[in-house]
Amino acid sequence: MDNSAIAAVFEELAELLEFRGENPFRIRAYQNGARAIRDLDEPISEIAADSDRDLAELSGIGKTLAEKIGVLLSTGSLPQLIELRQAVPEVVIAMARIPGLGAKKAAKLHDELNIKSLDDLAAACREGKVAAIKGFGKKTESSILDGLAIAKAASERIYWAAADKIVAELSEHMRGCDGISQMQWAGSYRRCRETVGDLDLLAVANDRAAAMDHLEAYPGRASTIARGDTKISIRVAKSFQVDMRLVDADQFGAALQYFTGSQAHNIHVRRIAKERGLKINEYGVFKIEDDTRIAGATEEDVYASIGLPVFAPELREDRHEFEWAQKNELPELVELDQIQGDLHMHTSATDGQNTIREMADAAIERGLKYIAITDHSQRVTVAGGLTAERLLEQWKIIDEVRPEYEDRLTIFKGIECDILEAGGMDLPDDVLAQADWVLASVHFGQKQPRDQITDRILGAIENPHVDCIAHPTGRLINRRDPYAVDMDAVMKAAKEHGKFLELNANPARLDLNDIHLAAAKRLKIPIVVNTDAHNIDGLDVMRFGILQARRGGLTAGDIANTLDLKDFLKLRKRLGQ
């Protein structure tokens, strides 16, 4: 079992224990354990196998969880989980996912009304049976019916890039409101997570009601969920929720820190504050002894008041940031303008829309100094993948084009060569040997078992002509799971053979993810952030890749295409490419 599978077991255990009315701190211990394992950038099986190390040394893992991890690693399952699953009906879990219902209310409904499905629940609400139960009322009943209707649409997290579009439009709209002096988006959007569940806007306004009226006048508003004195929630397209909170100017920093999260980061911050005799909430930082307020207007003074630096929002997940801060080793995260090259893009020769010259011109406009043209290979028939002959023709064209770009842009003769289902590369070695840059990627046989697909990718890494593995896990966020590939084996092989791994910047891919990136950084495997552009606009997704890289804690030094051409070529030579 890999880290995420073990983490999933503990998450499920925590959820099931909640339905059993367990001690909330015990439940949180399982949740914390799950998060610690999920965020780990090395395989927990290796720590377990290492006689010099002890699982219980991991923060959040104690004696009990360490034992359970041992059982999971050796048997693949946990008797406690199987028992709990039998004890908690699935419909109770489904009910608890309805907004407003939690574990306790769901369990009560199930027990008292013999609910067997969500349809049963809807019927019970319509018949007024729910309101008749002690602790429930008419409002709960109708909110359950509303919740059932929107639960599915509202539960979908959207791509960060999609949230960013909504943010841009709403920001523009809200700038038209005169009385707003400060405004900032918080939450997972600000932390640049790959997906965003809702949006949180903080604002300082001299007339709060007017600011709320202005938000309600947003043309994209579908409905208003709630409106109070300090907070308003609306829905925009596809049930996506947007909250706006109005705060005083001297509380803005505390509110921004609080609503940016993550929850785990905030818990850690408050624990540190408490150790120093301070209390921190969304209104400010206070001395516990006499409730004196000592900070709150800016995030800087909030963090400074408890002796911490302002963390980049991308790092606020309670992974390594506090440890780094303590050692004064917070990474200087990579910035978009440090990118000098883009080594994955397509042209109209296959499934792209623009010519080599058009892509080259667009790359120059975006400040790039080198690019690789990497069309698909022949196996990808739907994309009109290139045969060896057509590829050699394309390279001739690149030879012709190159003089026009001398001193401005270097164009590599590249290929995105498929790794075949049976293993091996889609183009002969003598052709690949003539390329400046070879990406290897899987497009077919994605559902192969772990060993098989891992062996295919390892085979590509061992091929001396391959330089980089593109979108290494193949996942499409919300749409397709990653291959069953053993990423740890892939990383070790990449390290051993001096190969790059790609961070594909397409907002639906963002592949590698942040945890993989942290692992690659630890192993000193050079990353290249590529757009995989299929037209000139596609080059603009680079910024999404940079945000993902930042979440992985990557600096410019961890990313090969921040190097200028000379140093990039030197690095390749050093790697033996």
Add this chain to the structure above:
DNA sequence: GCCGTTTTCGGCCCGACTGTTTTCAGTCG
């Protein structure tokens, strides 16, 4: 269940909101 410069017990981040109550439990972030 985890954890420790107040270490093997007794804490565990903190507050808002809601609905249903009449002082609070449950839910949420």
